[in-house]
Amino acid sequence: MNLESLPRDFYLQDTIQVARKLLGCYLVHYSVDGLIGGKIVETEAYLQQDPACHASRGKTKRNAVMFGPPGKAYVYFTYGMYHCFNAVTRKEGIGEAVLIRALEPIEGIEMMKIKRNRDKIKDLCSGPAKLVQSLGITMEHNGSDLISGSVTINKAIETVKEIVVTTRIGIKAGADLPLRFYIKDNSFISKK
DNA sequence: GGAACGATTGAT
């Protein structure tokens, strides 16, 4: 685990580059009960002109954070019962983000097990709504700062050897775009 | 005001 957060400039880059470079970095929640976090092993890019992106049809109350400054958390509620976590990219005014789809659990694993009501390590963070539940992220984190807030993304320790690129999961519009990225041979991704 | 749908998950 690394405690040095990525600088804000990192999130100003092209969203696809951010999605690729986030692999191997650490998503951490400094919760009141202690440190909970893991290594990012799977991401998806959401571009403004892409129909699957929440921001593709303009700014609304829900997606407003995506149009704000980079390096912020975009958390949204979906399917009536789950939340997903994104890192906002690009300069203010452009609505793009990277969805964090899976983590390799590192810190606070016992707390994750309790929050998820699951015992197996691979059931803790192998999906976008699962990792949000494991880390204890809520809608209160929507818009919070990823450099100085209670949820941060920290620099990678090891370089990622090989990245696999595929189409994204669970979308209809834009389903043919190669915007999903994961660490090759990592066993903690959301789908094999 | 009303209906359909969704960047998911877990059980069958």
Place this chain on the structure above:
DNA sequence: TCAATCGTTCCT
């Protein structure tokens, strides 16, 4: 393969 479950979006 399918139900759970509700805020957002889009149509009337």
